[in-house]
Amino acid sequence: MGRRGRGSRTQRKHFKENRKNVWKGPKTDPSSDPNNPTGDNTTWKPFATQNPAFDEYYKEQGIVSPEDWDAFIEMLRKPLPAAFRINSSSQFCEDIRSILEKDFVRSLQAEAIEGGEPEALKPLPWYPDNLAWQSNFSRMQIRKNQTLGRFHEFLKLENEIGNITRQEAVSMVPPLFLDVHPDHLVLDMCAAPGSKTFQLLEIMHHSTKPQLLPGGMVIANDLDIQRCNLLIHQTKRMCTANLIVTNNEAQHFPGCCLYKKWSRGSEMANELEPSTRQLLFDRVLCDVPCSGDGTLRKAPDLWRRWNTGMGNGLHFLQVHIAMRGLSLLKVGGRMVYSTCSMNPVENEAVVAEILRKCGGSVELVDVSCELPQLVRRSGLRKWKVCDKGVWFASYKNVPRFRRSVVAPSMFPSGRSYVDTADNNQKCENGEGVHSENGTQPEEDPMTSIDDVEEEASDLPLEHCMRIVPHDQNTGAFFIAVLCKLSPLPGNCKPFRSTYLS
Numbered sequence: 001m002g003r004r005g006r007g008s009r010t011q012r013k014h015f016k017e018n019r020k021n022v023w024k025g026p027k028t029d030p031s032s033d034p035n036n037p038t039g040d041n042t043t044w045k046p047f048a049t050q051n052p053a054f055d056e057y058y059k060e061q062g063i064v065s066p067e068d069w070d071a072f073i074e075m076l077r078k079p080l081p082a083a084f085r086i087n088s089s090s091q092f093c094e095d096i097r098s099i100l101e102k103d104f105v106r107s108l109q110a111e112a113i114e115g116g117e118p119e120a121l122k123p124l125p126w127y128p129d130n131l132a133w134q135s136n137f138s139r140m141q142i143r144k145n146q147t148l149g150r151f152h153e154f155l156k157l158e159n160e161i162g163n164i165t166r167q168e169a170v171s172m173v174p175p176l177f178l179d180v181h182p183d184h185l186v187l188d189m190c191a192a193p194g195s196k197t198f199q200l201l202e203i204m205h206h207s208t209k210p211q212l213l214p215g216g217m218v219i220a221n222d223l224d225i226q227r228c229n230l231l232i233h234q235t236k237r238m239c240t241a242n243l244i245v246t247n248n249e250a251q252h253f254p255g256c257c258l259y260k261k262w263s264r265g266s267e268m269a270n271e272l273e274p275s276t277r278q279l280l281f282d283r284v285l286c287d288v289p290c291s292g293d294g295t296l297r298k299a300p301d302l303w304r305r306w307n308t309g310m311g312n313g314l315h316f317l318q319v320h321i322a323m324r325g326l327s328l329l330k331v332g333g334r335m336v337y338s339t340c341s342m343n344p345v346e347n348e349a350v351v352a353e354i355l356r357k358c359g360g361s362v363e364l365v366d367v368s369c370e371l372p373q374l375v376r377r378s379g380l381r382k383w384k385v386c387d388k389g390v391w392f393a394s395y396k397n398v399p400r401f402r403r404s405v406v407a408p409s410m411f412p413s414g415r416s417y418v419d420t421a422d423n424n425q426k427c428e429n430g431e432g433v434h435s436e437n438g439t440q441p442e443e444d445p446m447t448s449i450d451d452v453e454e455e456a457s458d459l460p461l462e463h464c465m466r467i468v469p470h471d472q473n474t475g476a477f478f479i480a481v482l483c484k485l486s487p488l489p490g491n492c493k494p495f496r497s498t499y500l501s
């Protein structure tokens, strides 16, 4: 071997071959494959990285300009580069950073030049203190290519002992916008498998003096008990005493009361009276379940499964979870709403709906000056809803029989309309609409039924952020930062209480 880490000619050949073939589909049934009459079951098919419905949907939504489309879709078809974070609260933080800077940046560069790639390993410029890194190799390449074996061993070992966490680059963004302090009470509503929980704990511990525990706490919740186990496995690498894991529906997360006993006065010797205080959170992370199409580069099987119903079907749950988060947030507190989906129905529509419901008690924060090196796009004010292949620019046009599935809150204005003869007419014209009796008004009597064709929101949704893959070679993510200015209107209050001593 010549330079350190270069590997033999055979190894390099093996490496190049693997580079071309990083995504492998599921094994095909050999007996049903005409190209494989011998039934050789080592045949693998790469995933098809296209879906016409996906293209149509996102072209129509305009999340990137028509000139940008080719770069966007081409990047989505490429495997995702592996990324990881150094644990800032680890006593070996400096050593790890130094190994990366002095050793792996150079040794991996040699491999990258071999494969024609620039910058094989680099710190993410927007992450503070060179603590987050991205390589130009996918996780599969790192696992399979023998020439990257030493780097792979390093990542595995350091991850196992909690000095680093392997995490998609864009998934590291939401906790950075949460502005967590060591004494904060933080609720992570949908936390499993826990990479963001770990990051929140790291931020808390990092800003605390050595040997001391932070005064705050993270409550990490997830609905799925098995994923809660993953979360515990992930976070126990932190060795923290500042974490509670709960297993609840986030949209029904119980209102907790702190149960405290204190002495009432010397004349009432030894008499103790209970006192209760509503437990509200300084920070809430609302990283909701979503259709996940921002992870297509990591999970290419999603190309095959993707359809418009996935996003529409999650919209209501996402609104409920976010509303619950806001009701549990202290006045003056910050909540981050995030998804790994690009879909406006799961993103801007949810943010707009919670702003409407909160009626001025919650503000969408302009964070364009925070993390200036992070390339992001402004949130949309206009979008449409697609239901079973039919596009709607306004709820006004949604036929009655689809109104239990397609809601006003999915549209930019959030308005409902009186039912129209027009909609019922459609069914008679064979557009798949079943006519129903009656045309009684739905909500919103203020709205004229003849006006809106294409809706635009009047809320400042441009303060939301969408990270798209081709801007900085990542996955996609959506983030909105909200601040609670005053108590929520009465109908949004916590309704169930549990006591914590």
Ligand SMILES: C[S@@+](CC[C@H](N)C(=O)[O-])C[C@H]1O[C@@H](n2cnc3c(N)ncnc32)[C@H](O)[C@@H]1O
Binding pocket: 171, 189, 190, 191, 192, 193, 194, 195, 196, 197, 221, 222, 223, 224, 227, 248, 249, 250, 251, 287, 288, 289, 290, 340
């Ligand atoms: C996007 S993932 C969260 C990823 C996590 N924040 C992280 O960074 O590792 C969404 C999570 O929501 C959980 N989930 C789904 N429905 C939920 C609900 N109603 N309440 C709470 N969690 C839910 C899923 O089990 C899943 O773990």
